[in-house]
Amino acid sequence: MFQVLLYTQWKWSRLIVTVGTVAGFALPIVSVQGAAGAARNPLETGALLAAVQSWGALYPVLAAALGLLVAIATWAPDHRGRHVYALALPLPRWRYVLLRFGAGLSLLAAPALAVLAGALLATASATMPPGIQGYPVSLAVRFALAVVVGYAVFFAVSSGTQRTAGAILGVIGLLIIVHIIGGVAGVDLDVVGRLQGIVLGWPGPLGIFSGRWMLLDV
């Protein structure tokens, strides 16, 4: 059963996974371009780290995009078919959901492995100034975790009804309105800031996405 679901999901999301894999492989290599001349230019070390940090902002973006698109692709055919296919299967609902979840995760392993391969190749080929080290494995593990968390978030949202999604958006909108009204009324009530801290800070659900993503660092 898992193989069948994996195959169907691969058909639905192969373009996303392929593009994500290529991007994941290329990103670390592109981010260390210029490292070969680091020993010659006295200002290159700081510039190199700044460039690596700038490119590093794309890792969480790629991870979130992959999670979102694969999660949507996972549930879109079921939504279009009004879940007749799923209901026709001799499976309890929880098991069907877990199989779908597992199939999506299996497909997302490819971009994560591509980032690992690209990062290993990039650090091996770069001429690093003294004191600078490469962190290919740590970066790839973090990327994989970010992809998994992103996929889980959007998988949960996509599996719900439009009413559920509307309720989530409504709560977020309400918080923003309260924040704005509080600001206008002169009340010291930083709702959005606190919510951002909770969601994006550790140990928040999206904490894995925040902070610097450095393939090369001191």
Next chain:
Amino acid sequence: MFEGRRLLVAFWVASTPLLRGQSLERGPASSDTLAEPTRLRMRADSLLREWRRANTVADVVDSIDRARAWAASETMSVGSLRIVANPSPLPLHDAAARVWRVLDSLYGDEARHFERRPLFVVAVDPDTTVARPVVRGGLMVTWDLDADTLALLLLANLHPLDVDPALVAWLGGSLRPTVHPERQRARVYVELVTTPWAVARDCFLQNLEHCGLALDLTRLDESPESWLQNPAERRVVVSRFLSSLSRGAQARAFHDCTNNNDSACVVFLRSIPREAVPRPLTSEARKTLVDVALQLGGRDAYHRLVANPDSPMAARLAKAAGVRIDSVIARWRAVIVASRPASVALPPWGLWIAITWTVCFAACALRSSRWRVN
């Protein structure tokens, strides 16, 4: 309060004739009979007198404010640290104990001088709609602060002990206690690795002689080639940091330098004041060197550091540490290299936190309402 106002009014009444006299003093200065230097000196003296008077008035105003604000205050002592504060739930004692530990570790026995420098703290309601008193010469904080934050604020508002101008000039500021020395050392590590100056990078690669150069312990009459050792480095420093000095006679040398003429770079660097050239390492690095010297020297180290203000800085640091300056520098380098910041690639516990959230969201998907049968 009434007494204070009376005093202020009395002061102004008493000072009015003096101010009138001031305007009379300026009269003859404009006459042609006085030479220019004499006129300028009189103006400078006049400004000095005005400044002193303004200071006196400010002191009076401060004393009145304090008398008003600290009417119902209490004084707390931790070591030689004195804090005057109004009654509140602030964790002042905990914060003061932390501050005193930092002061004592930096200044040693000299920290006793803080007895004469009490800190004034006014705790106010954190509710921003409640009116707050006007306080001058004191630190206003909300009473919901925790001990750590309060300790940081107290340390930031402490007046550092008076030190000689030579130490301040070399250090690039007053010698202040460091709240998070490990973070400061980590920043210096990053600086040592990423600095454009070759002497600093050589220092990282265990060239202790170049550490002395990078830390500005050698005399300022060294040639620019000793600071900026390779042509690319000189060109980069001149073009990026010294473009504001490319005027007049130096414009040609600056232009040639930026066009890869190294001899022009040397000429340009020799033509400008040495102080204009940015130092290889920041004041934070020099501060960590002082910290290392003080730690090596024990409780009397600070006293020895400030005992001979006319000595070269290297000698002062060596005397404070009680060892040769080479040993101080070697120890400093070892401390900095050992302070390499942790990698940011994967935060600690990140793996388990991410897995936990993944399981949570997967469980949410299992509980989706889509297939729920009512």
